[in-house]
Amino acid sequence: MASSLMATPTSFYLQRAQELRPIQHREVQDHESKLFLSYYKAGIRYLKGGVKSGLSSVSDIKFKKKLLQVKGKRNVRVREVPCKCASLTKNDVFILDCGQEIWVWIGPNSNRMEKLKGTLAAKAIRDDRDGKAKIYVVEQNWESDKKFFEALGSKDKEIKAGDPDDRHNENERGPESQCCLYRCSFDDNLKIQVEEVAQRPLSKGMLNSNCCYVLDSGIGGVWVWTGKKCSIDFKKFVWKNTEEFLDYRGYPDWTPMTRVTDGGESPLFKQYFEIWQDDTDQKGLGDVSTVNQVAEQSDDNLDGADLHKMTRPATSEDYMPDDGSGEIKIYRIEGNDLEEIPKELHGIFFGGDCYIVAYMYKDESGKDKYIIYFWQGQRATTEDKAASALQTITLDDHLGGQALQIRVVMNKEPKHFLKLFHGRLVVFQIGQSKGFRSMKDHAAYNPTAMLFEIRGNEQDLTRALQVEDRAASLNSNSVFMLDTKDKTYVWVGKNANDSEKEMAQLCCEFIGEKEPEVIVEGEESFRFWDAIGGQEEYYKGPPIKDSNYIPPRLFHCSISSGKFTVEEIFDFQQQDLDEDDVMILDAYTEVFVWIGQNSAEVEKLGAYKTAIEYIESDPSGRTKDNTMIVVVRQGCEPPFFTGHFHGWDAEIWSKGLTWEQLVAQVGEENAGVSLVEEEVEKYFKPYSYKELLRSPPPEGVDPTCKEQYLSEEEFLEVFGMARADYEKMPKWKQINLKKSTKLF
Secondary structure, eight states: OHHHHHHHHHHHHHHHHHTOOOOEEEOOTTOOOHHHHHTOTTOEEOOOOEESSSEEOGGGSOOOOEEEEEEOSSSOEEEEEOSSGGGOBTTSEEEEEOSSEEEEEEOTTOOHHHHHHHHHHHHHHHHHTTTOSEEEEEOTTTTTOHHHHHHHTOOOSOOBOOOOTTOOOGGGOOOOSSOEEEEEEEOTTSOEEEEEEEESSOBGGGOOTTSEEEEEOGGGOEEEEEOTTSOHHHHHHHHHTHHHHHHHHTOOTTOOEEEEETTOOOHHHHTTOSBOOOTTTTTOOTTOOOOOOEEEEEOTTOOGGGGGGOOOOOOSTTOOSSOSOSEEEEEEEETTEEEEOOGGGTTEEETTOEEEEEEEEEOTTSOEEEEEEEEEOTTOOHHHHHHHHHHHHHHHHHTTSOOEEEEEETTOOOHHHHHTTTTOEEEESSOOOTTOOSGGGGGGTOSSEEEEEEEOSSGGGOEEEEEOSSGGGOBTTSEEEEEESSOEEEEEOTTOOHHHHHHHHHHIIIIIOSOOEEEETTOOOHHHHHHTTSOOOOBOOOOTTSTTOOOOEEEEEEOTTSSOEEEEESSOOGGGOOTTSEEEEEOSSEEEEEEOTTOOHHHHHHHHHHHHHHHHTOTTOOOTTTSEEEEEETTOOOHHHHTTSTTOOTTTTSTTOOHHHHHHHHOGGGSSEEEHHHHHHHHHOOOOHHHHTSSSOOTTOOGGGGGGGSOHHHHHHHHSSOHHHHHTSOHHHHHHHHHHTTOO
């Protein structure tokens, strides 16, 4: 309690001293917002601390045996629970910390992310003890490992199932349909007075810089807007008394509270206003960088038509403070240190590394401004990613805390970041730059050939990304540079734009260092096909530059919160495909339903129905009859799917096999691609009693209601009554009947 009291006034004085407009959030343990949790990619760990005239360090607490629960799917938390067997649940991962021995107990129903984060958390605990503790993983014998339960000190006859993941999802909702704006002021007795201004629809004109306001969006959160002309004492007083407003409204004490300043409003705040005209909307981000860009639909009765209403949130994509002509320094993360990259190698990045790009420029008044980008490779280690964030903070401290910090994920570089390299950004898919001194060194990475895809619509915003050196990587919408020991080729796709063609010439000077042979798609020589490993099927989709071209959209379908939700992913890449869930890719001429290998049956069926409803409700006139809906399974992605992902990496799931090789290996009927109608039929197809007794049941069968798949005749034979009579029975009688027929 004391620490929470200290936090609020301190944040006010920090804000005042720095003369900034930061957004201030109040977070409550167990109910943290998505934004807060997004900063802790390795999961969040709770430890017991104390307050004695201030905050005491966790390290000051005398060590004792602890049991930590690792829970969550996307937002993983690690919290201490009572150290006894009764705390264990089948749905989660637990860490038993015995000092010199650390046990990772993996519940049989825990998800992949919990297993990963639990192991990483155990490793972090071990590293805190100078690596002297030993880690033991208990998975196969989760119910009977004698040494683990002896270390725990107890063993119950049965271990409970536990709660579903991410159950605290109330604070992850979007804007509520009912939203109310209140004005705050002092009455004659200097007591705060709250007056209702309006309900939705709201407009920016309702906000007065001489006042403070409370925006009540229901359980989704309470916002405090402070006018720039209000005194610091009044602002502080309003913020301090917002918790009383929660009590007055009857909201739980963990309801999210966020403070925004006049002129420094976040996109999340602006979304509650029907009318918000602000000249600075796309000119800056304040001092907070944006996180994953998603728009979410979450409803028990979600309709595919709702997906057409989703709008793109404000992002850092168009943030352009200058023309990129300022001073730049680049550092590579080397353990816990920084290694400066020489200027001649600026613009060369490796997917196995993390980098810090420090940029200084002058604003319109001539004042020095700083941006620190920390770029994280797709195959970089967790340790390097964490170190890049920490080194960014350290560097910002040296600059007096004046820098804007922006995290950049490989293949999702924002426009201003690309602008810094003036069309000379080259990303190697794999490997590390340690020991790399010039582009001639690339023979050490691939002694035969290297293939780079060049993509972008403006010369200064174009980049080259290394892809697998084979014909299956080609794409009619791009230009590719194939660099071999003897010769350099530039392959020009029929739909490539002029900027990509110009960038190809730069790449040849920068990478190949040889005069290239330019080849137009459809006019390839035998020598070219031989250099790239032979002809293969590749993506030949519609031209992006066509005026009728409609960009693809990606939707993420999940049941992790307990109900079926769909959220749109913007600026998507291959790493956005979640193998625990189902994705819908709308490529306009066809719609794909991508099935992650660990997805649940209910997610598959929900995605199939959503895709059909989405097409049938399309205002452009698409229907199920004129638009094909294709089901694609993870690791079996054909070229007409992978072509929509810049720099697709076949090694991640399909072990480097192309679509043609996969078909040849398993047969076309088993190659993981089908029509959605065929998949939906599996969920409504009748099965015989004998088939339903199998373990596991046939694909598409819901194991909780197997009896629904029996024909009317066989239902009568198995249960001795008609289906209608069975459905009239109390639930407990239905369960007893299912047990007696072995269908429970």
